[in-house]
Amino acid sequence: MTEVLRTDGLSKSFGGVRAVHQVSFGVREGELLALIGPNGAGKTTCFNMLMGQLKPTSGEIYLRDENLAGLAPREIWRKGVGRTFQITATYQSMTVIENVQMALISHHRRLYSIIPYAHKLYRQEAMALLELVGMADQAERACAILAYGDLKRLELAIALSHDPSLLLMDEPTAGMAPKERIKLMQLTADIVKQRKISVLFTEHDMDVVFAHSHRIMVLNRGVLIANGSVNEIRNDAKVKEVYLGGGNLFEKEKDSSNA
Amino acid sequence: MGLFIAQLLTGLANAAGLFLVASGLSLIFGVTRIVNFAHGSFYMLGAFIGYSLMQVLPGFFGFWASVLLAGVAVGLIGVIVEICVLRPVYKAPELFQLVATFGVILVIQDLALMTWGAVDVLGPRVPGLKGIVRVLGEPVPQYDLALIALTPFVLFALWYLISKTRIGILVRAATQDREMVGALGVNQAWLFTGVFFLGAALAGIGGAIQLPKGGADLLMDFNILAAIFVVVVIGGMGSLPGAYIAAVLISVLNVFGVTYIPQSTLVLMFVVMAVVLMVKPYGLLGREEVAGEHGQVGEPERPFKPAGTQGRLLVGGLLAILAFVPLFGSSFLSVLVSDVLIFCLFAASLHFILGLGGLVSFGHAAYFGGGAYVAALLVSTVGAPMEVAFLLAPVGACLGAVIIGWLCIRLTGVYFAMLTMAFAQLLWSLVFQWDEFTGGDDGLVDIWPAPWLSGTTAYYYLTLVVGVGGIIFLRHMAHTPFGYALRASRDSKRQAEATGIHTKRIQWAAFAFAGAMAGLAGSLFVFSKGSIFPTELEIARSFDALIVIFLGGVKTLSGAVVGGASLEFVKDFLTRFEYWRLTLGLLIIVVVILAPDGIVGSLRKFGERLGVLRGVEN
Numbered sequence: 091m092t093e094v095l096r097t098d099g100l101s102k103s104f105g106g107v108r109a110v111h112q113v114s115f116g117v118r119e120g121e122l123l124a125l126i127g128p129n130g131a132g133k134t135t136c137f138n139m140l141m142g143q144l145k146p147t148s149g150e151i152y153l154r155d156e157n158l159a160g161l162a163p164r165e166i167w168r169k170g171v172g173r174t175f176q177i178t179a180t181y182q183s184m185t186v187i188e189n190v191q192m193a194l195i196s197h198h199r200r201l202y203s204i205i206p207y208a209h210k211l212y213r214q215e216a217m218a219l220l221e222l223v224g225m226a227d228q229a230e231r232a233c234a235i236l237a238y239g240d241l242k243r244l245e246l247a248i249a250l251s252h253d254p255s256l257l258l259m260d261e262p263t264a265g266m267a268p269k270e271r272i273k274l275m276q277l278t279a280d281i282v283k284q285r286k287i288s289v290l291f292t293e294h295d296m297d298v299v300f301a302h303s304h305r306i307m308v309l310n311r312g313v314l315i316a317n318g319s320v321n322e323i324r325n326d327a328k329v330k331e332v333y334l335g336g337g338n339l340f341e342k343e344k345d346s347s348n349a
Numbered sequence: 350m351g352l353f354i355a356q357l358l359t360g361l362a363n364a365a366g367l368f369l370v371a372s373g374l375s376l377i378f379g380v381t382r383i384v385n386f387a388h389g390s391f392y393m394l395g396a397f398i399g400y401s402l403m404q405v406l407p408g409f410f411g412f413w414a415s416v417l418l419a420g421v422a423v424g425l426i427g428v429i430v431e432i433c434v435l436r437p438v439y440k441a442p443e444l445f446q447l448v449a450t451f452g453v454i455l456v457i458q459d460l461a462l463m464t465w466g467a468v469d470v471l472g473p474r475v476p477g478l479k480g481i482v483r484v485l486g487e488p489v490p491q492y493d494l495a496l497i498a499l500t501p502f503v504l505f506a507l508w509y510l511i512s513k514t515r516i517g518i519l520v521r522a523a524t525q526d527r528e529m530v531g532a533l534g535v536n537q538a539w540l541f542t543g544v545f546f547l548g549a550a551l552a553g554i555g556g557a558i559q560l561p562k563g564g565a566d567l568l569m570d571f572n573i574l575a576a577i578f579v580v581v582v583i584g585g586m587g588s589l590p591g592a593y594i595a596a597v598l599i600s601v602l603n604v605f606g607v608t609y610i611p612q613s614t615l616v617l618m619f620v621v622m623a624v625v626l627m628v629k630p631y632g633l634l635g636r637e638e639v640a641g642e643h644g645q646v647g648e649p650e651r652p653f654k655p656a657g658t659q660g661r662l663l664v665g666g667l668l669a670i671l672a673f674v675p676l677f678g679s680s681f682l683s684v685l686v687s688d689v690l691i692f693c694l695f696a697a698s699l700h701f702i703l704g705l706g707g708l709v710s711f712g713h714a715a716y717f718g719g720g721a722y723v724a725a726l727l728v729s730t731v732g733a734p735m736e737v738a739f740l741l742a743p744v745g746a747c748l749g750a751v752i753i754g755w756l757c758i759r760l761t762g763v764y765f766a767m768l769t770m771a772f773a774q775l776l777w778s779l780v781f782q783w784d785e786f787t788g789g790d791d792g793l794v795d796i797w798p799a800p801w802l803s804g805t806t807a808y809y810y811l812t813l814v815v816g817v818g819g820i821i822f823l824r825h826m827a828h829t830p831f832g833y834a835l836r837a838s839r840d841s842k843r844q845a846e847a848t849g850i851h852t853k854r855i856q857w858a859a860f861a862f863a864g865a866m867a868g869l870a871g872s873l874f875v876f877s878k879g880s881i882f883p884t885e886l887e888i889a890r891s892f893d894a895l896i897v898i899f900l901g902g903v904k905t906l907s908g909a910v911v912g913g914a915s916l917e918f919v920k921d922f923l924t925r926f927e928y929w930r931l932t933l934g935l936l937i938i939v940v941v942i943l944a945p946d947g948i949v950g951s952l953r954k955f956g957e958r959l960g961v962l963r964g965v966e967n
């Protein structure tokens with residue numbers, strides 16, 4: 091299977107803190123890959139480097155054969171990478187559908203267009219995306235009054251708007267009720283199948299992780315300590331050890347909505 | 350050498366007063382995040398009150414007692430202002446409070462005029478420090494030396510208060526993290542009041558202490574305002590040592606500037622500030638602004654759509670009425686309406702970047718006045734036809750905005766505001782001092798419209814078409830993808846950048862566009878008056894636009910126009926009375942308190958409550 095993304099010795103230090111250290115892995119085509127680890131393990135930092143929000147201290151990132159070094163998030167996005175944030179980032183002064191339309195306008199390179207009304211552009215496409223994530227009935231609501239779980243789903247719709255080949259999802263189900271979580275991950279799994287995209291996601295809810303991921307990587311204190319199939323990870327001694335401190339791997343983590 | 354030392358000492362002595370006033374401003378901003386325009390007024394009050402006290406308290410000790418008492422008195426006035434005017438509006442959108450402090454300036458100006466009259470008073474010399482000391486043969490006033498010796502103690506005392514006492518630790522905590530102070534169980538309201546007392550008292554002492562070197566007059570509030578903001582920004586907002594270094598830097602450079610490059614005096618400090626900010630975007634000792642710290646405070650702007658049929662009919666009706674003004678109204682009314690329209694276009698252009706883009710510019714007059722000067726210069730120097738000059742004015746303003754925008758857009762928040770102001774001030778002093786070319790203070794005259802547009806009526810219609818057209822075009826832009834991208838960059842830079850939007854470039858383009866529209870307003874202005882003076886480039890002109898936007902409602906689309914029209918008509922009426930500033934100031938304060946969302950925003954809420962308008966669902 092070909093790899094969509096490949097990192098090689100990816101590292102990031104903040105002052106003296108080694109947030110991510112020598113992390114190398116690949117994301118295969120059409121794969122739903124989980125990156126798990128306790129709070130502060132370095133998952134978000136990894137995502138920030140992959141998407142260009144942070145510059146790695148050392149190491150390389152390749153999107154297919156292309157080196158992503160020095161590219162800004164907006165340039166990486168144009169290469170077909172989408173992401174959702176652990177702490178949601180949406181346009182509070184716009185309606186739900188306008189949030190999606192904004193991304194579509196950018197995708198179609200019409201940001202500097204000054205003739206048409208923005209709220210009339212790509213409405214159908216935007217509505218289709220909202221339907222996909224189950225937000226169509228809230229399309230005209232102000233984004234500022236959405237519940238947190240709905241914001242997460244809206245972010246997913248935004249992230250899908252340029253038909254990405256790789257999607258990075260940082261705790262997509264944080265702040266949702268357990269039933270909702272399963273539903274959202276099921277939806278993500280379906281999208282992966284239908285659209286043949288690859289997804290790298292982080293998640294604290296182990297039910298969600300074990301139910302849907304094709305492969306799991308475990309990060310602890312910035313170091314990748316395991317990388318394998320669901321079963322392998324379940325029986326990995328080192329992983330068990332890491333999770334013994336913070337609770338049992340097979341029990342649900344209590345709090346995963348933290349920032 | 351002796352002269353050099355003497356000048357250095359004069360500069361250091363001048364820095365004393367400047368530092369006192371600026372440190373108060375820095376404290377107030379650091380803790381309350383209020384940009385206190387009235388700080389210059391506190392300084393003026395300190396000078397006048399100090400002067401009055403010195404008339405009754407004689408001798409060496411009388412002088413220093415007067416200085417301290419003036420500080421206490423002004424501190425108490427600051428407390429009154431904080432409690433009556435600012436407390437009710439802390440929850441309002443960011444920077445809204447500056448409108449309130451602007452009202453305070455007007456009120457204090459008239460109160461000072463009533464109390465002390467319109468004469469300048471000369472400060473008394475200090476008993477015991479009247480003499481001079483010879484330093485390397487050059488005379489240096491004893492009082493200067495006293496000030497130089499005193500300032501480090503003041504700095505130390507303030508530093509001690511802030512970093513060693515419990516109150517100081519709370520204040521510092523509040524500067525860094527306001528929520529935390531609340532969590533510590535400290536009454537934030539009283540902490541703010543206390544800081545306001547201290548800040549105002551420092552300004553008052555600063556005013557009183559400079560009396561022997563200067564005096565007191567009714568213009569000193571505005572005259573010091575720019576300087577203290579510059580000092581605070583160069584030093585780094587909220588940093589006391591930074592303010593001290595900056596005050597010394599500015600004062601010393603100023604003394605040398607006066608001697609060696611006299612034409613530099615008006616602009617020197619702004620050049621220094623621009624250079625410092627370009628090298629250190631947060632001032633010498635300032636810390637980086639935490640993202641979101643200056644983001645949207647209060648509820649976010651509502652989603653908006655282009656006006657429906659009803660709205661369009663309303664605007665159409667209004668236009669029809671305006672079209673009939675020259676036919677039925679007096680020519681006086683025509684001129685007034687033109688003035689208001691031009692001002693509204695100017696304000697609307699600022700609203701585009703300020704409201705939709707979150708880019709608070711304190712120097713938008715640069716493009717209004719700049720456009721006007723481009724047109725005037727084209728007519729007066731190369732004899733360009735009016736039509737050509739009229740159209741090239743916005744182009745020129747746009748070019749200026751492209752260059753200045755490129756330099757400013759890297760900064761954010763208050764630093765961005767101050768750098769835009771610095772460049773506006775640079776332009777102003779350039780125009781002011783380059784007599785041969787720009788006419789300097791005398792301005793450029795005889796800039797009249799082409800024959801087919803001359804006459805009050807013809808020009809009125811031009812203003813109506815271009816002014817209203819411009820305002821409608823600005824509104825249209827808000828609904829286009831470009832306008833949306835600008836809002837997206839303001840709402841969430843993170844998301845915008847992660848979905849392909851080059852936020853800085855969008856903001857830069859918006860800045861240039863707003864500059865062009867301001868230039869268009871300037872173009873209309875110069876041909877309607879037939880002349881142009883440097884006053885159109887002044888800070889006061891920039892603030893006019895800023896004030897009406899907040900007054901009208903910064904989070905509404907029509908706020909700038911409604912605010913602009915309201916204020917201009919009210920001003921036109923009030924200026925016929927003697928103490929109009931007092932009335933206008935009080936009026937502004939009342940509006941600010943009663944309508945913290947601005948006129949349009951608050952009317953909308955009121956309408957929703959009555960059920961006339963559809964509100965937001967919850």
Ligand SMILES: Nc1ncnc2c1ncn2[C@@H]1O[C@H](COP(=O)(O)OP(=O)(O)OP(=O)(O)O)[C@@H](O)[C@H]1O
Nearest residue numbers: 104107109127128129130131132133134135136349
């Ligand atoms: N900008 C920063 N400056 C300094 N340290 C940082 C910064 N960002 C992250 N860190 C540190 O890097 C480490 C990894 O943080 P990161 O946010 O990547 O963890 P995470 O795995 O996403 O945790 P969580 O599950 O809580 O989201 C933490 O120790 C954090 O304190």
Ligand SMILES: [Mg+2]
Nearest residue numbers: 133134176349
């Ligand atoms: Mg994280």
